[in-house]
Amino acid sequence: MSLTVDGIHTYYGQSHVLQGISLNVGDGETVALLGRNGAGKTTTMRSIVGLTPARSGSIRLDDKEISRLQAYRLARLGLSFVPSGRRVYGSLTVRQNLALAAERPRKEAAWSLERVHDMFPNLVTLAGRQAGHLSGGEQQMLKLARALLGGPRILLLDEPTEGLAPGIVADLGRWLAILRKEKVTVLITEQNALFALRYADRGYIIEKGTVRYEAPAAELRDSAEIRRYLGVGVDT
Amino acid sequence: MDLSAFVTQSIGALSTASSLFIVAAGLTLVFGALRLINIAHGSFYMYGALAATTVVGWFPDSGFWIALIVGPLVALVMGVGVEMGVLRRLYGREHLTQLLATFALLLIFADLALRFWGKNVRSINPPKVVNGNFGLVGARVPAYDMVIIAAAIVVGGGLWLLLTHTTLGWKIRAVVDDPEVLVCSGVNIRMLYTGVFGLGALLAGLAGVVIAPQQAVGPGMDAQIIVAAFIVAVIGGLGSITGAAIGSLIIGIAETLGANLAPSWASTFIYLLMIVVLAVRPWGLLGTPER
Numbered sequence: 001m002s003l004t005v006d007g008i009h010t011y012y013g014q015s016h017v018l019q020g021i022s023l024n025v026g027d028g029e030t031v032a033l034l035g036r037n038g039a040g041k042t043t044t045m046r047s048i049v050g051l052t053p054a055r056s057g058s059i060r061l062d063d064k065e066i067s068r069l070q071a072y073r074l075a076r077l078g079l080s081f082v083p084s085g086r087r088v089y090g091s092l093t094v095r096q097n098l099a100l101a102a103e104r105p106r107k108e109a110a111w112s113l114e115r116v117h118d119m120f121p122n123l124v125t126l127a128g129r130q131a132g133h134l135s136g137g138e139q140q141m142l143k144l145a146r147a148l149l150g151g152p153r154i155l156l157l158d159e160p161t162e163g164l165a166p167g168i169v170a171d172l173g174r175w176l177a178i179l180r181k182e183k184v185t186v187l188i189t190e191q192n193a194l195f196a197l198r199y200a201d202r203g204y205i206i207e208k209g210t211v212r213y214e215a216p217a218a219e220l221r222d223s224a225e226i227r228r229y230l231g232v233g234v235d236t
Numbered sequence: 237m238d239l240s241a242f243v244t245q246s247i248g249a250l251s252t253a254s255s256l257f258i259v260a261a262g263l264t265l266v267f268g269a270l271r272l273i274n275i276a277h278g279s280f281y282m283y284g285a286l287a288a289t290t291v292v293g294w295f296p297d298s299g300f301w302i303a304l305i306v307g308p309l310v311a312l313v314m315g316v317g318v319e320m321g322v323l324r325r326l327y328g329r330e331h332l333t334q335l336l337a338t339f340a341l342l343l344i345f346a347d348l349a350l351r352f353w354g355k356n357v358r359s360i361n362p363p364k365v366v367n368g369n370f371g372l373v374g375a376r377v378p379a380y381d382m383v384i385i386a387a388a389i390v391v392g393g394g395l396w397l398l399l400t401h402t403t404l405g406w407k408i409r410a411v412v413d414d415p416e417v418l419v420c421s422g423v424n425i426r427m428l429y430t431g432v433f434g435l436g437a438l439l440a441g442l443a444g445v446v447i448a449p450q451q452a453v454g455p456g457m458d459a460q461i462i463v464a465a466f467i468v469a470v471i472g473g474l475g476s477i478t479g480a481a482i483g484s485l486i487i488g489i490a491e492t493l494g495a496n497l498a499p500s501w502a503s504t505f506i507y508l509l510m511i512v513v514l515a516v517r518p519w520g521l522l523g524t525p526e527r
Contacts, residue, residue, distance in 0.1 A: 051416055075422035087417050089410040096406045101421050103403055132413075150421060 001062055001078065001153040001185060002027050003048070008057030008067070010040075010047045010209075017043045018054065019209040025154065028183040030176070032200035032217065034193045034230060040209040041189035042084070045156050048187075049081040050074045061154075078153030082143050084162045090132025094123060094142060097131050101146035110151030119178060120145050137168035144175060155179065157188040161195055173199065193230050197221050205229045240375035245492055247372070251381035253488025254388030255447045259461055260468040260480040261391060262439030268475030269408050269432045272323060273331050275338040278462030279345035280311035280437040284444025285453045286349060289358040292448075300363040303445050311441025312434050314345075319433040324426065346458055357454035380449055387446050391439060395477050408432055412475075467506060471513045473523020482521055 003025040010018035018040050025031045035041050046052040048059055050071035059067040066074060075081070089097050102113065117124050120141045126134065131142060140160060147155055160176075161169050169192075176199040179186055190196035197203055203220040205213040213225040220226055263277045284307035291306050292299035318341060326334050361367055362380040369376040399405035410418045411425055419425055443461075451457070468487050472479025490509055494502030519525045 049420060051419070070424075071416075071419045072422050072424045075420050081420045083417065083420075087414055089406075089413040089417070091409050091413055092406055099403055100406055100410055100418070100423075103421075146421070 003154050003185070003187065004058075004060040005044070005048060006058040006060070008044075008047055008054035008059060010043055010052055010054045012043075012052070017209050018047060020057070021047075021206065021209065021211060023204050023211060023214070025185055025187050028185055029202065030180050030186040030188065030200045032193070032196040032203040033187060033189040033206065034196065034203055034220075034226075035189075035206040036230060037191065039206045041206060042158055043209075044206070045081065045158050045187070045189060049079050049156060051081070075150070078151060079156065080147040080150050080152030080154065081156045082147045082158060082160065084159035086132075086136070086139055088131040088134070088139050088142050088146075090130070092131055093127065094129055094131055094134070095127040097142055097146060098123070098149060102149040111148040113149065116145045116148050119148075119175065136163050137165065137171065140164060140168065140172065152184065154185045154187065157186065159189055159191065161190065161192050169195065193226060194221065239373060243373055243375035244377060245496065247375075247377045247381050247385075249488045249492035250485075251378075251384045251450075251488075252491055253484040254384045255443055255450075256464060256468050256487055257388045257481055257484035258391050258443035258446065259440055259465040260472070260484055261395060261477055262436035262443075263465050264469040264472070264474055264477060264480045265395070265408075265439070266433055266436035267469070268477075269412055270327060270429055272327065272433075273334050273338065274323075274433075274436070275335060275462055276318060276341035276345065277338075277436065277440050277465065278458035278460075279342050279349075280314055280440035281444040281447075281461050282349060282453075282458040283314060283345070284308060284311045284441030285448040285451075285457065286353050286358070286444075287441075288445040288448040289360050289453050290353075292360040297364075300360070300445075300449070303448075304442070307445035308438045308441040311444070312438040315437025315440075316430055316434045318437075319430050323433065324429065327429070342458060342462070346455065349458075350455060353454075355455055357452040359452055360449050362449040384446055384450070387442070391442070392477070392481055399477070404431075467510050470520055471510055473517075473520030475524070476520070476522040479520055479522035 005021060005023045007020045007022050008018055009016065009020060021040065021044050023031070023033070033041050033044060043052060047054040050069060054067055057067065058065060061077060066077065089100070098113070122138065123141060123145055126138060131139065134142065160172055164172065173195070180199055188196050188200065197217045197220055200217040203215065203217050204211050205225060207229055212229055215223060259277070259281055263274065266272055266274055287307045287310045288300070288303035291303040295302060322337065322341065326337055362383070366379040366383050368379055370379050399409060407418065407423055407428055411428055415425055464487070468483040469480055471486060472481070472483030486509065487506055490506055491502060494505040513521065
């Protein structure tokens with residue numbers, strides 16, 4: 001399933017945050033959306049999944065126009081958004097968190113609980129724990145598991161490394177590698193550009209709500225643009 | 237006080253607490269999930285009771301049992317209508333706006349009730365099987381008190397089951413924790429909100445039916461119950477069902493004690509109790525401080 005974003009404009013009140021963003025994610029591809037803090041990465045994702053609807057422009061899933069659909073309908077179509085931060089149901093147990101994700105799975109893309117437990121064995125032992133009491137890494141695991149159980153046709157990961165300890169970031173890398181091998185279609189935003197590009201096929205650099213540069217991941221890593229827009233070095 | 241008097245008073249206190257709990261549970265459930273302060277909850281209660289008197293008027297023999305279904309249904313329909321027509325526009329607004337809007341609804345419903353039912357006070361008898369008293373360790377206890385207590389136990393147990401053992405209940409709790417994430421799992425939270433509000437209204441209607449054989453049914457009972465239910469919910473902690481249970485027990489006992497020991501101070505006593513609880517724990521006994 002492919003995602004096409006075509007010239008969307010999104011506002012927060014009076015503030016014109018996205019000024020004509022266009023991008024596409026091909027079936028089975030992992031695409032990184034890079035940019036500094038405030039460039040519009042999260043807003044782009046929120047516009048795609050319908051939480052902050054775009055005021056104009058087009059968003060298509062394959063050939064279906066989806067920019068006017070409500071967020072819960074988009075979720076049912078297989079757009080699976082994994083927001084950054086501690087976004088779990090804190091008063092519910094891990095098991096209950098997972099049950100709510102798997103309640104309405106998209107059959108063709110859904111991961112079984114066993115498969116998710118294979119990928120995140122820690123979740124088995126944490127099943128009875130209250131999700132609000134988990135560590136940041138455990139919550140990240142839970143959020144990913146929740147998304148996979150829902151049967152994502154496109155997974156949108158917003159700043160997955162934010163606030164994670166280095167050891168957990170390495171785990172996250174392993175999970176991303178698995179998703180890529182499994183041909184899950186992924187759009188990922190990251191401030192840590194070099195991390196994201198390690199697992200992406202292509203990348204976009206956005207600044208002030210517009211796309212400045214687009215290239216295959218390997219090329220982007222060594223480009224002058226990445227230094228210019230993000231101020232990161234080429235050596236890891 | 238001898239034992240039989242103690243038993244009579246205890247059952248009375250429990251019965252008062254039980255009817256308060258059914259009202260307050262709905263109020264606190266709605267506040268917990270929707271963060272909405274609903275003064276019109278009292279209207280749902282009054283309409284439940286008024287509907288019961290009408291149904292019993294039509295069917296003097298089996299009317300009460302029919303009313304047990306009709307009353308909550310009337311309240312449910314009102315609740316769903318009000319939520320979809322008015323209140324869903326007010327979510328996320330400041331509490332004062334919600335308070336004023338739902339207070340306006342209470343006044344409108346009160347006027348409509350005057351038109352439909354008139355200003356005379358109505359009353360109904362408890363159904364025959366539970367009309368009268370029975371003996372309990374030497375005391376004479378109104379049998380109908382047992383119906384009220386049983387209703388509260390069923391409601392409390394049902395809500396507990398719902399919230400801890402069903403996915404619908406988990407959704408109701410999840411929407412408090414993080415509504416956006418719930419939306420992104422494909423849940424239509426507008427419908428969830430309507431459902432929770434409807435359930436709250438239904439409980440108020442049920443309480444109205446259950447209380448009708450014990451109380452004068454007529455104008456003013458809406459405002460009177462909402463004050464009492466708020467005191468209960470606030471003492472227990474707005475949003476906490478268990479808190480509502482504890483709060484209604486405290487008020488039930490306080491009312492009974494007050495009526496026996498110092499009748500003229502009884503109602504003051506309850507407000508004092510609320511002030512003390514709020515001074516020590518502003519978020520109530522089992523509530524959580526608002527984020």
